[in-house]
Amino acid sequence: MKIWDKVDRYIAEMLVRPDEALEVALAASDAAGLPRISVSPAHGKLLWILARLVNARRILEVGTLGGYSAIWLARALPAGGRLITLEVLERHAAVARTNLNRAGLDDKVEIIVGPALATLPSLEGPFDFTFIDADKQNNAEYFAWALKLSRPGALIVVDNVVRDGAVADSRSRDAAVVGVRRLNELIAAEPRVSATAVQTGGVKGYDGFAVALVNL
Numbered sequence: 001m002k003i004w005d006k007v008d009r010y011i012a013e014m015l016v017r018p019d020e021a022l023e024v025a026l027a028a029s030d031a032a033g034l035p036r037i038s039v040s041p042a043h044g045k046l047l048w049i050l051a052r053l054v055n056a057r058r059i060l061e062v063g064t065l066g067g068y069s070a071i072w073l074a075r076a077l078p079a080g081g082r083l084i085t086l087e088v089l090e091r092h093a094a095v096a097r098t099n100l101n102r103a104g105l106d107d108k109v110e111i112i113v114g115p116a117l118a119t120l121p122s123l124e125g126p127f128d129f130t131f132i133d134a135d136k137q138n139n140a141e142y143f144a145w146a147l148k149l150s151r152p153g154a155l156i157v158v159d160n161v162v163r164d165g166a167v168a169d170s171r172s173r174d175a176a177v178v179g180v181r182r183l184n185e186l187i188a189a190e191p192r193v194s195a196t197a198v199q200t201g202g203v204k205g206y207d208g209f210a211v212a213l214v215n216l
């Protein structure tokens with residue numbers, strides 16, 4: 001086990017309360033054969049904190065998988081708040097639907113099945129918080145849509161922007177790495193946001209989040 005894996009587990013044991021709905025959601029995702037690529041418990045809680053910080057009432061997620069991060073995000077919503085989460089595979093959305101239902105959150109969450117680029121033009125903003133975590137080659141397009149659909153002061157978070165450090169390699173031909181680098185170029189040239197990225201070590205390896213605050 002890598003040292004950051006141990007530390008991420010330690011952080012979760014210390015600071016993230018055991019939670020049946022989240023544990024059952026992961027077990028059900030495993031049982032359905034979904035890939036084990038949800039955010040870690042410690043990082044899920046970070047998403048929850050960030051959504052709370054911006055008083056998110058409307059949240060957009062791109063990439064639902066089994067609904068693990070969706071549970072964290074939906075729990076950050078006040079009464080009457082809404083999470084719209086986009087997923088291309090019905091097989092994943094079906095697992096997420098069951099997990100969100102079991103977590104008592106289905107009245108707050110709408111899962112829209114289809115390629116996110118086909119769904120995004122039909123969405124109505126504004127959103128207070130967006131979490132982008134789907135196919136990495138479309139990161140820049142997702143970010144452009146998130147920005148278009150954001151209110152001033154909204155937060156946009158993008159997962160997996162470090163990829164074991166490969167993001168620093170300008171010669172990489174890996175589609176995901178190229179996607180993240182294209183995202184960073186877009187963000188760097190975008191005057192409407194203030195952005196940075198943080199590297200993370202965790203149970204999902206060495207990776208990171210980009211965080212962009214939409215200017216007031």
Ligand code: SAH
Nearest residue numbers: 038039063065068069087088115116134135
């Ligand atoms: N946010 C989840 C993990 C998402 S994994 C969590 O932390 O719990 C990435 C998901 O994006 C997968 O379920 C994959 O099927 C989905 N995805 C891939 N390409 C997509 C696309 N074009 N549109 C929407 N979803 C897509």
Ligand code: DHB
Nearest residue numbers: 037038133134159160204
């Ligand atoms: C992968 C995708 C993710 O969203 C993630 O958090 C980790 C890995 C992947 O496609 O490898």
Ligand code: MG
Nearest residue numbers: 037133159160
């Ligand atoms: Mg991810």
